[in-house]
Amino acid sequence: MxxxxxxxxxxxxxxxxxxxxxxxxxxxxxxxTSYLDIDKNEPSLDNSCLITHVNVIPMNADTVLENKMVYIRNGVIEKIADNIAISGVEVFDAQNKYMVPGLIDMHVHIWDKYELGLYLSNGVTAVRNLWGMPMHLRIKEEVMREDILSPMFFTTGPKLTGTEFIGDDNLNVNSPAEAREKVITYKDKGYDFIKTYYGLDKELFDAVIEQAGASEIDIVAHPSQRVPFGYHLNPQIRSIEHVEEIVQQPLAFDLDSGKLQAVVDEISRADHTRYCPTITVFNNIYQMLIDDGILDSDSLAYMNPLIRKVDSENEYKRWFRSKQKDTGVVSSIKSQHDFHITIVRRLHEAGVNIVCGTDAGIGITLPGFSVHRELQFYKEAGLSNYEVLKTATVYASQTHAIMNNMGTIEPGKVANLLITQENPLISLSALERPAFVFIKGRRLNRKTLDSFNEKAKNRRNLLATALRYAENLVVER
Known part of the structure; x- marks a missing residue:
């Protein structure tokens, strides 16, 4: 005893x-991360103001509205005019700089709050997180209560896959009844979207689509190899992710532009479908292959330390071993990347709406910074600067009904705005270090934004991240 x-x-x-x-x-x-906490009594963080002497790029037309005033009231754009007479609010002189809607990254993986500051610093004022965990519901609640400075935050639930186990980062569903139950549960928990993944067969996919329609929740699809590619053009699926999946699935790795056109034509006939290319994350495979020291680069200090230790290193080792076995893998990956550019060009020419997404937060794809590389790839694909900007503003905001209140500068839209020194319709690089970022009307200057970068650099929260991931494994299994 x-x-x-x-x-x-x-x-x-x-x-x-x-x-x-x-x-x-x-x-x-x-x-x-207390530096992101909002002191609602701090005047400098008030979300009402009058902006003067600003050149507005509204993004509902390819134009610049010169020397305007913009009145923001309670975080919403109230009026845009040559002259606005209003008293009792702060007046901010933009000094003839340019105003553009905040950028939206439609494919990210968030691991901690430090990353929220990195996105804001790079002009990203809304994110769509595509690997949902309990921690993301907590972040979403804080953002909705306006407790923290953050991009507007939307998230899918856990990634739904079929019966075959392909990693603990996916949620296996074993029957149509379970598939329907997961859709209902994720909607009830507060997730915004359903994420379907590799491995879903027709029976399971049908159950997810049917229940998502009944539950009125959109689907974001990483294409499954167990159904025809055209299956992902169902109206309940609002966007398809990754251009490399076109290469891997309907084209079976045959980089044939003739075969590609048939796939593009099929996608273009589904006028509700958005395509999210995530070119950057695949191109980073090539960067790892040609740069043996990339893991020690200064930029990797912005990655979450657990991801850097596990995912970044594992990805690098995987491709390093591949290169040792076959040096031809370098040119093969480069050729596929170049073909991805061709795919985006063809999709754009066919009238398919491209939405900007980076897959940031995994491998060596940096939160925030990567959006500018992604936009440059769209430019390389032949889109004009205005068309490039639409992928991260108008088209992104139109993808889901719950995001329709952003993406353009006009009365009634949320005041998620960038103030840039130069005109991004002339040079996309103007977006890379915005002079000011407005998030729901709250103004952040460059000094504050740079401090967000410094706080996130070389952070030491590996154990905290591991605990949150362990929580996910317990709660969602």
Missing amino acids: RILKGLLTFVLGLTGILLLTVIVIHWIDTSG
């Missing part, structure tokens, strides 16, 4: 120590 009591005391003591350790780790990580 004495031994039993001693064992129980030991177990309880160990449990208490573990619980205390978890609390301390969480507290340290939360304290580290």
